[in-house]
Amino acid sequence: MVKEVLDNLKPEGNQLILDMTFGAGGHSRHILEAAPNVKLLALDRDPVAHNNAKDLQKDFPNQVIPLLGRFSEIPQLLKEQGFEQDSLDGVLFDFGCSSMQFDVAERGFSVNKNAALDMRMDGDRFPTMPTAADVLAKANEIDLYRIFKIYGEEKYARKIARAVVQARYSVKRIETTRELVDLVSACCQEEFRKDMLQRPTSVATKIFQALRIFVNNELNEINYAMILAQKFVKIGGRLVTITFHSLEDKIVKRHIFGNVTENMVNALPLKYVSHTMIYDRDIVDTLTNTGWLSLHKHVLTPTPEEIDQNPRSRSAKLRAALRVN
Numbered sequence: 001m002v003k004e005v006l007d008n009l010k011p012e013g014n015q016l017i018l019d020m021t022f023g024a025g026g027h028s029r030h031i032l033e034a035a036p037n038v039k040l041l042a043l044d045r046d047p048v049a050h051n052n053a054k055d056l057q058k059d060f061p062n063q064v065i066p067l068l069g070r071f072s073e074i075p076q077l078l079k080e081q082g083f084e085q086d087s088l089d090g091v092l093f094d095f096g097c098s099s100m101q102f103d104v105a106e107r108g109f110s111v112n113k114n115a116a117l118d119m120r121m122d123g124d125r126f127p128t129m130p131t132a133a134d135v136l137a138k139a140n141e142i143d144l145y146r147i148f149k150i151y152g153e154e155k156y157a158r159k160i161a162r163a164v165v166q167a168r169y170s171v172k173r174i175e176t177t178r179e180l181v182d183l184v185s186a187c188c189q190e191e192f193r194k195d196m197l198q199r200p201t202s203v204a205t206k207i208f209q210a211l212r213i214f215v216n217n218e219l220n221e222i223n224y225a226m227i228l229a230q231k232f233v234k235i236g237g238r239l240v241t242i243t244f245h246s247l248e249d250k251i252v253k254r255h256i257f258g259n260v261t262e263n264m265v266n267a268l269p270l271k272y273v274s275h276t277m278i279y280d281r282d283i284v285d286t287l288t289n290t291g292w293l294s295l296h297k298h299v300l301t302p303t304p305e306e307i308d309q310n311p312r313s314r315s316a317k318l319r320a321a322l323r324v325n
Helices: 002-009 026-034 047-059 071-080 099-103 132-138 141-152 157-170 177-187 205-215 218-232 246-257 281-288 304-309 311-315
Strands: 016-019 039-044 064-068 088-094 233-243 292-294 317-323
Touching (some): 002 026, 002 233, 002 317, 016 026, 026 039, 026 047, 039 071, 047 064, 071 218, 088 218, 132 205, 141 157, 141 205, 157 177, 177 205, 218 233, 218 246, 233 246, 246 292, 246 317
Parallel strands (some): 016 039, 016 088, 088 233
Antiparallel strands (some): 233 317, 292 317
């Protein structure tokens, strides 16, 4: 969704823009080409992506600043570069796992490539950080069920969690992607699933998603990143986010629109709700102000032509907002 990103981010010369999910650098390169003299902060938690940012820096000297770290490390990283709050003209998020990570079998993200179950986006930056295989080997059945159900929205979560624990003691620990796919397939023998393009898809896809989100603490990182964006984007600056599943999109939507309840947008947050109190309109508006003005009434999705060219974009949802006082 490069065109949509540029249309909503509107990069201009001499602006300071933060790409919070650099990846292979596709969006960053287009931003640099679209606006002369724009300065781009290229953040990624993946050391491979960080090296890609260094390569882009060679093509755009004095314009690209590579940053290695998670969203939660942003305050320290920006401080080290001399940037304070309210200093960014724009922030771009492209959440989820990058194509680069899926395509490298050794990273353990793909259901289609056999490798050790790693799934750590940080690579070896944190040697003591548990891998997906560690989670499957040590988490109890209840915790595994919650991971699969909440993060993967998997209807067979309980059955698969029980099978993982039983395999530990009766067969062996699940340590490779192929072993995990085979175990999930055995639990869902009568299940046949299709993706949004009606193509056959692995029954283990949601389990892989759940483990990846848990291992990398993705949802907490996304929530904190949205808070940081509000702090560091200046008034009049822009926010563009691309999400790939409902859990990510829900967090982004809450930060942009405020608390959402049935038939009500910008309803009073639950922490302020009390049957003993009645608030007037001005107080409600104060409590529900998010600091963002959505640029679109509805979420933007890829065109059929883009989906044909890049099937992985089929579930992408783009939201954009303007920082207001």
